[in-house]
Ligand SMILES: Nc1ncnc2c1ncn2[C@@H]1O[C@H](COP(=O)(O)OP(=O)(O)OP(=O)(O)O)[C@@H](O)[C@H]1O
């Protein structure tokens with residue numbers, strides 16, 4: 630594994646019963662790289678993202694993420710590792726409905742290591758970047774789709790992750806809001822050298838990436 634690789638997957642496979650949805654995928658991602666994964670619905674993009682980010686266990690193969698073999702890690706170890714190193718942005722936002730915007734953002738932080746004030750300041754700073762100052766005390770149910778996604782992005786970034794995994798982060802948004810979310814992600818990638826692995830079905834968005842991975846029927850075809 631080259632020193633600069635943040636992610637290396639080898640012969641990854643995922644089977645659900647007799648159904649093989651990811652087949653022998655090998656890929657390497659350099660630190661600071663922005664890769665887009667494209668492919669038809671059902672081609673295995675979300676599954677691949679779940680495998681390489683440690684959200685799901687592969688049926689075969691190995692994943693080394695930030696120099697750690699996550700396929701060999703225990704559940705507890707993996708949960709802690711993800712919280713420290715990885716940010717996730719889901720298509721469906723996954724916000725906690727009973728918590729306000731800023732409370733959602735601070736969730737991944739370690740309360741024992743930071744004062745309440747420091748955590749709130751960190752959340753407000755990120756929400757400010759997302760142009761969400763006026764909505765920090767709102768519950769998710771009172772936010773628009775684009776606003777929810779901006780809260781979700783702030784939450785994904787709160788631990789300054791080395792790598793962010795994003796599954797169709799603009800999929801539920803109108804094209805203008807989607808573009809502004811995409812610009813925020815591109816800026817963070819450019820400023821902080823944050824690695825970004827993003828699933829999208831939008832070829833225009835994919836063009837912003839350093840590299841595009843195409844999937845078909847569970848395989849990487851280019
Ligand atoms: N838990 C599961 N059990 C059985 N089959 C599954 C499961 N999860 C996913 N699949 C199947 O695996 C295939 C790939 O699913 P996946 O969600 O990775 O596709 P995708 O490329 O992300 O599609 P989309 O663009 O629609 O989000 C699909 O055919 C799906 O039905």
Ligand SMILES: [Mg+2]
Nearest residue numbers: 674675676796
């Ligand atoms: Mg998907």
